Amino acid sequence: MSGGATVERVTGExxxxxxxxxxxxxxxxxxxxxxxxxxxxxxxxxIGPNGAGKSSMLNVINGVYHxxxxxxxLKMDGTLREFHDMDPHEVxxxxxxxxxxxxxxxxxxxxxxxxxxxxxxxxxSNILLQALRLGPAAKEEIEHREAVERIIDFLEIxxxxxxxxxxxxxxxxxxxxxxxxxxxxxxxxxxxxxxAGMNVEEKQDMCRFILDVNDHFGTTIVLIEHxxxxxxxxxxxxxxxxxxxxxxxxxxxxxxxxxAVIDAYLGVxx
Amino acid sequence: MFYRENGQYKTTYAAxxxxxxxxxxxxxxxxxxxxxxxxxxxxxxxxxxxxxLIPFLILTLAAIGLNLLVGYxxxxxIGHAAFMAVGxxxxxxxxxxxxxxxxxxxxxxxxxxxxAVGMLFGVPSLRIKGLYLxxxxxxAQFFTDWLFARVKWFTDxxxxxxxxxxxxxxxxxxxxxxxxxxxxxxxxxxVFTLIAKNLxxxxxxxxxxxxxxxxxxxEVIGIxxxxxxxSAFAVSSFYVGVAGALWGFMHLGSWEPLAFNLTLSLxxxxxxxxxxxxxxxxxxxxxxxxxxxxILLNQLPTLLGVPISTxxxxxxxxxxxxxxxxxxxxxxxxxxxxxxxxxxxxxxxWPFPH
Numbered sequence: 001m002s003g004g005a006t007v008e009r010v011t012g013e014x015x016x017x018x019x020x021x022x023x024x025x026x027x028x029x030x031x032x033x034x035x036x037x038x039x040x041x042x043x044x045x046x047i048g049p050n051g052a053g054k055s056s057m058l059n060v061i062n063g064v065y066h067x068x069x070x071x072x073x074l075k076m077d078g079t080l081r082e083f084h085d086m087d088p089h090e091v092x093x094x095x096x097x098x099x100x101x102x103x104x105x106x107x108x109x110x111x112x113x114x115x116x117x118x119x120x121x122x123x124x125s126n127i128l129l130q131a132l133r134l135g136p137a138a139k140e141e142i143e144h145r146e147a148v149e150r151i152i153d154f155l156e157i158x159x160x161x162x163x164x165x166x167x168x169x170x171x172x173x174x175x176x177x178x179x180x181x182x183x184x185x186x187x188x189x190x191x192x193x194x195x196a197g198m199n200v201e202e203k204q205d206m207c208r209f210i211l212d213v214n215d216h217f218g219t220t221i222v223l224i225e226h227x228x229x230x231x232x233x234x235x236x237x238x239x240x241x242x243x244x245x246x247x248x249x250x251x252x253x254x255x256x257x258x259x260a261v262i263d264a265y266l267g268v269x270x
Numbered sequence: 271m272f273y274r275e276n277g278q279y280k281t282t283y284a285a286x287x288x289x290x291x292x293x294x295x296x297x298x299x300x301x302x303x304x305x306x307x308x309x310x311x312x313x314x315x316x317x318x319x320x321x322x323l324i325p326f327l328i329l330t331l332a333a334i335g336l337n338l339l340v341g342y343x344x345x346x347x348i349g350h351a352a353f354m355a356v357g358x359x360x361x362x363x364x365x366x367x368x369x370x371x372x373x374x375x376x377x378x379x380x381x382x383x384x385x386a387v388g389m390l391f392g393v394p395s396l397r398i399k400g401l402y403l404x405x406x407x408x409x410a411q412f413f414t415d416w417l418f419a420r421v422k423w424f425t426d427x428x429x430x431x432x433x434x435x436x437x438x439x440x441x442x443x444x445x446x447x448x449x450x451x452x453x454x455x456x457x458x459x460x461v462f463t464l465i466a467k468n469l470x471x472x473x474x475x476x477x478x479x480x481x482x483x484x485x486x487x488x489e490v491i492g493i494x495x496x497x498x499x500x501s502a503f504a505v506s507s508f509y510v511g512v513a514g515a516l517w518g519f520m521h522l523g524s525w526e527p528l529a530f531n532l533t534l535s536l537x538x539x540x541x542x543x544x545x546x547x548x549x550x551x552x553x554x555x556x557x558x559x560x561x562x563x564x565i566l567l568n569q570l571p572t573l574l575g576v577p578i579s580t581x582x583x584x585x586x587x588x589x590x591x592x593x594x595x596x597x598x599x600x601x602x603x604x605x606x607x608x609x610x611x612x613x614x615x616x617x618x619x620w621p622f623p624h
Contacts, residue, residue, distance in 0.1 A: 062490050092492030104487035106480050108548060116473070117480050121492035123473040127501065130472035131465045137472060138284070145283045184491060 009236055012040030015188060015220055016061065016096075017080060021070030023056055023244075030056040031067065031244045038188065040075075043214055043221045045231045047255075048241035049264060054224045055101055057241070058190050061222075062098055063091040075187075092121055097186035099177045101193045101224070107166045111176050114165055115151055118183025119144040151179045155209060171202040178209060189213065191223040195230060203227065207234055232256065240264065273617045289467060306456055311449045319448035326561045327455040328516045333541040333553035334466050335509025340539070341547035342470055343502035344482025345395045346403055349410035350510050350538050352391075355530035356414060357384040357511025358518035359424050362433050365519075366426060373440045373519075377458075377512050384511020385504040392503030396496060399485075411532055418527040425527075434524030451520050458516070462509060466550055469505065478502050479548070510538075544598055546605025555606035559598075564591055 016038040023031040031053045038044045046054045059065040061072060063086035073080040076094045083090065097118075106114050123144060129137040152158055155175050160168060165176055174194060181189055194210065195203045211234060213219050225231050231238060232252040240248035240255055242264040248255050255261055273294050280286040290296045314323065336350050361380035364371065387410075394406040418424050425433050437446040445454050469475050477498040480488035489495060518525055537560055545556020567587040571578045578586070602609050 064486060064490065088489040089492050089494050092490065098490045100487060104484045106483035106487070108483050109476070109479055113476055113479070117476045117488070117493075118491050120473050120477055120480075125473075127469070127474055127505075130474055131468055133468040133472070141287065141472065142283045145287070149283075180491065 009042070011042040011236060013075075014038070014080065015040045015075040016222070017071075017073040018057075018061070019071050019073070021057075021060055021067045021072065023053075023060060023065055023067045029244050031060070031241075033070070034241065034244070034246050035070075036239045036246065036249055038220060038222055039237075040187075040220055041214070041218050042236040043210075043223065043234055045235035045238045046222065046224045046241065047226070047228075047231055047238060051243075052241040053244040054241055055192055056244075058098065058192055058222070058224065061091070061096065061190065063088045092184065095184070095187035096190065097181035097184040097188070098190040099174075099181050099192060099194060101196065103170075103173050103177060105165045105173055105177055105180070108164065110162050110164055111152070111157060111168070111179075112148065112161050114176055115148045115179045115183050116144065118180040119148065121184060147185075148183060151182050154182075154212075155179050171198055171205075174198070174202075174206065175209070178206075182213065185217075186219060188220045188222065191221065191225075193224050193226065195225060195227055203230065210234065273614070273620075275618075287471070289471075303460075307453065311453060314452075316448050319452050321565060322562060323452055324448065324455060324521055326557055327452070327459050328513050328521055329538070329541065329561060330554050330557040331459050331462055331516065332510050332513035332538055333545065333557045334463065334550055335506045335513060336538045337542045337545075337547065337550065337553045338466060338470070338478070338509065339502050339506035341542055341549065341552070342475060342482065343478035343499065343506075344399075345392070345499055345502060346400065347407040347410075347506075348404050348532075348535050348539060349391070349407040350506075351514075351530040351532065351534035352410040352414040353384045353388050353507040353510040354514030354517060354534065355418060355527070356387045356507075357381060357514030358525070358530065359418055359433075360384065360511070361515035362435060362518060363424065363426075365435070373438045377515055380515040381508040381512040384514065385508040388503045388507020388510075389500050392500050392507075395499045395503065408532075411535055415527060415531065430526070432524055432526035433518075435519050438519060445520075455516060455520060458512075462512070463550060466509070470550070474498075474501060482548075540595065542605075544595060544605055546607030549605065549607035551610065552605050552607030555610070559606065563594065567591060 014037045018037065019035050021031055021034045022029070034053075034057065046057060048054050056065060060067050063083075066085050071082050072086070073082045074091070074094045074096065075081070081094075106117060109117070123140055125137040125140050129135075133141075152161060155178065157172060157175055157179070160172060165173055168176065178191075178194065191210065195206050198206065207230060210221060210223070214221050223231075223235070235252060237250060238248070238252055238255045239246060240258070240261045242260075247260040247264055248258040250258070273292075275292045278291075278293055280291070285291075290299060310323070332350070332354060335353075336347065339350075340346050357380045360383040361376050364376050364379055365373070391407060391410040395403050398406060419431060422428075425431055437444055439445075443450075445451055470478070477488070477493045478501075480491075480493055481495060481498045481502075485495065488498070514530065518529075522529060541556030541560050542553060543556070544559050545554065546552025564587055567590050568583060571583055571586075598606070
């Protein structure tokens with residue numbers, strides 16, 4: 001995992017295409033004319049100083065915010081499809097899952113229930129069957145429980161299965177957040193600062209989980225991260241945003257040498 | 271020492287997901303059911319049934335309904351007595367116009383009508399939340415108060431505006447004595463509690479709780495707010511509608527529109543706040559607290575032989591009642607159900623400190 005990977009990584013076709021997206025809140029321009037793409041199986045990082053519009057970008061992809069201009073195309077059933085005013089439900093259906101910068105776990109629920117909620121999209125038994133917990137509903141519940149247990153094993157959180165998430169330490173909560181997103185069995189995973197506020201050991205664990213997900217399941221990863229050593233180590237391509245504009249795009253090495261990026265991070269003397 | 275799960279291994283997910291996973295709990299529940307169905311009917315007096323147990327059972331059902339909405343889905347409503355009124359008047363009109371219909375069918379139909387009305391008044395929840403939603407649900411309260419007082423069709427053109435019901439006959443069994451009413455209501459309550467428990471531990475319950483805890487995250491993992499919120503309003507109003515029909519037919523017998531006013535709505539809200547939001551058990555505790563405490567306070571001076579005038583007693587009753595509510599909320603803001611859970615946790619370790 002040292003800088004400058006020597007192994008040629010295979011990435012596939014474009015899975016998310018962002019074209020000329022602009023987003024403003026009243027007079028505040030969060031994003032102006034941002035375009036980039038994400039290819040299958042790659043680890044794509046979005047970096048930039050605070051307030052650069054990184055989280056807004058993820059919210060646009062998720063359908064939480066609707067951009068004033070530009071289009072987002074998502075791969076669905078093998079072809080890129082353009083969505084207009086997507087709602088988050090459609091985006092989730094197209095196989096995009098998300099973790100949050102400030103933990104957005106369901107505080108009143110156990111670890112198990114939090115991750116089970118990630119399976120809701122795949123559970124279909126109707127309200128009457130659930131009310132009586134008749135055959136199909138009970139069977140469905142157990143099938144999905146098995147899938148969730150595999151995720152719990154993968155993230156090594158077996159011991160906290162039935163603990164309310166509010167009682168867990170921060171690092172573990174981040175892991176549960178990842179587990180909830182994984183429960184969707186997504187083709188793309190959007191991670192908003194998965195390592196914020198962690199110590200070195202926790203960061204290493206989280207890196208390992210992210211790379212394992214990428215390796216084993218072939219999941220495409222889009223991540224926002226401030227820790228440059230992590231970004232440079234694990235990502236295949238990096239987008240750099242500053243004040244809502246794209247100022248750099250390329251491999252970690254290209255981005256590192258980009259003058260505009262260096263200026264944005266270190267400042268320029270006038 | 272006696273309450274612990276050591277040695278009770280679960281080898282299937284089905285066993286792990288059952289309602290009462292610990293053997294001692296199952297034994298306790300079985301004992302409780304025997305007491306409720308066998309011992310109580312033998313020993314309780316008519317007074318106890320009419321002023322305590324029957325209101326307790328019906329209001330518990332209503333509190334469970336409200337708890338599904340407020341405690342589980344996080345959508346506050348202070349107009350729930352309106353849906354009780356809808357249930358009561360719907361049941362009255364159905365029973366009046368189709369007398370041969372079985373009372374159980376009448377109950378379900380009344381619940382369904384209340385559910386439809388509840389969904390209608392739940393629509394604002396898609397845009398507003400918190401206190402603003404609470405104010406919007408007040409509209410339901412004022413609307414039904416007006417509707418049942420003014421539109422005479424609902425009260426069968428009774429000149430006084432009040433309606434009265436005949437004793438219920440079901441499968442050739444007349445439910446007229448307090449004991450019969452108690453047994454019938456207890457059975458209904460148990461069935462509805464089981465259904466509520468199944469719902470909240472199924473995926474619809476998780477969708478509700480996800481909306482309550484973090485709505486943006488819930489949407490992003492694919493839960494549709496429209497479906498989650500409106501289904502919570504529908505199920506909640508169904509429960510409350512059935513409770514309203516039972517309140518009218520089994521407890522009041524005859525009633526006027528004011529029977530389902532804002533005070534009742536607020537009482538329901540107190541029940542779930544004191545009992546515990548997001549807890550079915552809490553609905554039982556809360557209803558018991560609100561129903562029994564005033565009666566207990568009323569009887570206490572007489573029992574203790576303290577000579578106080580009845581006017582004084584009724585004033586004191588209100589004051590002590592208010593003070594106790596404040597006291598319980600300070601001691602345990604999460605309600606009596608949390609106290610119960612903490613007690614159980616302690617019992618598991620007893621007699622050791624850790």
